[in-house]
Amino acid sequence: MIEPFGNMIHDPALAMTEEKLSVLQVNVGSMCNLACKHCHIEAGPNRHEIMTRETMKEVLRVLPNFDTLDITGGAPEMNPSFRWFVDEAVKICPHVMVRSNLVIMTEEGYTDIPEFLAERNVEIVCSLPYYSENDCDRQRGKGTFKAVISMLKKLNSLGYGRNENLPLDLVYNPGGAFLPPNQSELEQEYRTRLRSEYGIEFTRLFAITNNPIGRFGEFLRRSGNYDRYMQRLYDAFNPSALQGMMCRFQLSVGWDGKLYDCDFNQPLGLTINGPENISGLTEIHSRKIRFANHCYACTAGSGSSCGGTTA
Ligand code: SF4
Ligand code: SF4
Numbered sequence: 001m002i003e004p005f006g007n008m009i010h011d012p013a014l015a016m017t018e019e020k021l022s023v024l025q026v027n028v029g030s031m032c033n034l035a036c037k038h039c040h041i042e043a044g045p046n047r048h049e050i051m052t053r054e055t056m057k058e059v060l061r062v063l064p065n066f067d068t069l070d071i072t073g074g075a076p077e078m079n080p081s082f083r084w085f086v087d088e089a090v091k092i093c094p095h096v097m098v099r100s101n102l103v104i105m106t107e108e109g110y111t112d113i114p115e116f117l118a119e120r121n122v123e124i125v126c127s128l129p130y131y132s133e134n135d136c137d138r139q140r141g142k143g144t145f146k147a148v149i150s151m152l153k154k155l156n157s158l159g160y161g162r163n164e165n166l167p168l169d170l171v172y173n174p175g176g177a178f179l180p181p182n183q184s185e186l187e188q189e190y191r192t193r194l195r196s197e198y199g200i201e202f203t204r205l206f207a208i209t210n211n212p213i214g215r216f217g218e219f220l221r222r223s224g225n226y227d228r229y230m231q232r233l234y235d236a237f238n239p240s241a242l243q244g245m246m247c248r249f250q251l252s253v254g255w256d257g258k259l260y261d262c263d264f265n266q267p268l269g270l271t272i273n274g275p276e277n278i279s280g281l282t283e284i285h286s287r288k289i290r291f292a293n294h295c296y297a298c299t300a301g302s303g304s305s306c307g308g309t310t311a
Pocket of ligand 1: 032033034035036038039040041042043044073074075101127
């Protein structure tokens with residue numbers, strides 16, 4: 001039996017965002033060159049939703065209210081206005097980061113993106129579900145591991161993961177219906193293996209719990225594991241992870257300009273308590289967060305967010 005997530009929050013302040021938000025996370029489209037099994041956006045080559053330049057201008061209008069711009073997708077590089085958007089953002093935001101699958105940077109038309117991002121000191125966050133080829137290719141598609149390894153080497157050669165102005169973060173997520181292991185131990189394991197086998201350096205590893213929505217949610221339902229996984233998340237509920245839920249410090253913008261508390265609320269259509277679209281956003285103040293039971297993925301064990309563990 002699982003309690004509604006909202007019942008687990010006894011301090012009303014934790015059900016609200018902070019007055020000052022730090023991160024503006026922007027999903028510039030669902031189009032992607034990959035179709036990973038764990039994708040909560042259900043992104044892929046058959047998706048064509050992309051953020052228009054008009055909507056990007058609205059994002060830039062509110063960006064000075066935030067410390068960090070976190071650009072995600074899909075494969076954000078596939079948005080035709082990606083470079084323009086990054087160029088405009090770095091002029092007004094001290095910290096711009098891009099979530100990339102890196103495979104896209106090995107494909108025609110995108111091979112100069114590493115230099116483009118390095119010249120602008122843009123942080124790169126890259127999904128690498130595991131340091132073994134089999135595990136990685138099983139989740140993300142055949143050939144993806146080799147492509148990511150070759151791109152990590154190139155990024156290292158540009159200073160990424162070696163120079164403190166060019167952070168290169170990796171993202172681990174479980175290959176099935178289980179919780180991630182300890183993040184710092186796993187980071188050490190990744191570091192040892194990637195360094196000894198490929199000479200690769202990186203800055204940090206984020207261990208993220210799979211959220212039971214999108215393609216991963218479908219997989220859980222198809223394999224008869226949905227209820228068991230939800231129970232596992234519920235049983236692992238950690239009250240001390242409530243403080244660090246990422247929705248308390250950020251605003252998330254969908255490809256069509258709709259506003260959400262986080263990227264996970266996007267596919268569920270849970271827009272914020274406030275203006276529905278960024279075009280209607282004039283003031284940013286504390287708001288009540290829209291929770292549902294998928295939120296248990298953020299509070300299980302050591303907690304989880306787009307920046308890794310939280311508790
Ligand atoms: S997880 Fe990332 S790389 Fe994989 S399909 Fe989704 S958006 Fe694309
Ligand atoms: S899923 Fe989103 S709204 Fe729910 S706890 Fe996590 S970050 Fe907050």
